[in-house]
Amino acid sequence: MRSCEPIRIELCSGLGYNMTGMPNLGGNEQQKEADYTLESFSPLIQYGCSSQLKLFLCSVYVPMCTEKVANPIGPCRGLCESVRSRCYPVLKGFGFPWPDALNCSRFPVENNHEHMCMEGPKDKSVDVMAPVDPAVQKFNCAPQFIKNDVGGCVPSCESNLLFDEAEKNFAEVWVSLWALICFVASFGSGLTLIIGGGRVKASPMVSLAFCYCLISIGWALRVFSGRMSAGCQNGEVGDGLANVNCAFVFLLIYYFGMAANAW
Secondary structure, three states: OOOOEEOOOHHHOOOOOOEEOOOOOOOOOOHHHHHHHHHOOHHHHHHOOOOOHHHHHHHHHOOEOOOOOOOOEOEOHHHHHHHHHHHHHHHHHOOOOOOHHHOHHHOOOOOOOOOOOEOOOOOOOOOOOOOOHHHOOOOOOOOOEEEOOOOOEEEEOOOOOOOOHHHHHHHHHHHHHHHHHHHHHHHHHHHHHHHHOOOOOOHHHHHHHHHHHHHHHHHHHHHHHHHHHHHEEOOEEOOOOOOHHHHHHHHHHHHHHHHHHHO
16 A cells, blocks of 8 residues: 655645655655655746646646555646647747656546546636747746756755755764764774784775775865855856866765775
């Protein structure tokens, strides 16, 4: 039997069912992840291309759950095709593809005793052939999202979509503590092997200890520079050589981590 849980996502409350189960039909393992994904559709919902868009998205990412049915109850293919016919032209006008997770062929053709699904009421008439350009100003990113260089919406560095501030602070303290322990243990081991190694020739162990010292320094650099400077550029998550802090942290943690595995 599936384990059902109450719906905690505000967007999907009041749709006629109040229990869901994870993983969902979009591959998310937790409701927080599903909420994160649904936030990216907020501009499309505000645009109003289909009156059934919210129900369709929720039935995919927050499917109905009952302990009497083994599988999650998602949308019927007709509901998917109705929403796609009205909303895909809008997405296409902005240069976005139709998401693979919302491929209509994945869903049952009709609701029956073999494959239960949500059909939804008949959609209202919407003129999807109307020019899209006047709506550009309305098609803004949802809160906690910003537009990237190609016009897509990505989470901002300050967003708390998957983890709240308390969880992030706890992670910072936890990583800092283990980085300090790693440095002390590795430095002490290396110093002991160099000075008082006795008859044992332990050059690989010295190299191993040296690698772990540099790994701990990499984590410490990440902590002291802050997660904003180490992983963010212009308010969004960034990476690559353009971010010097990110490059140094990567070099110390990844390169010397691989070297330690080799030793």
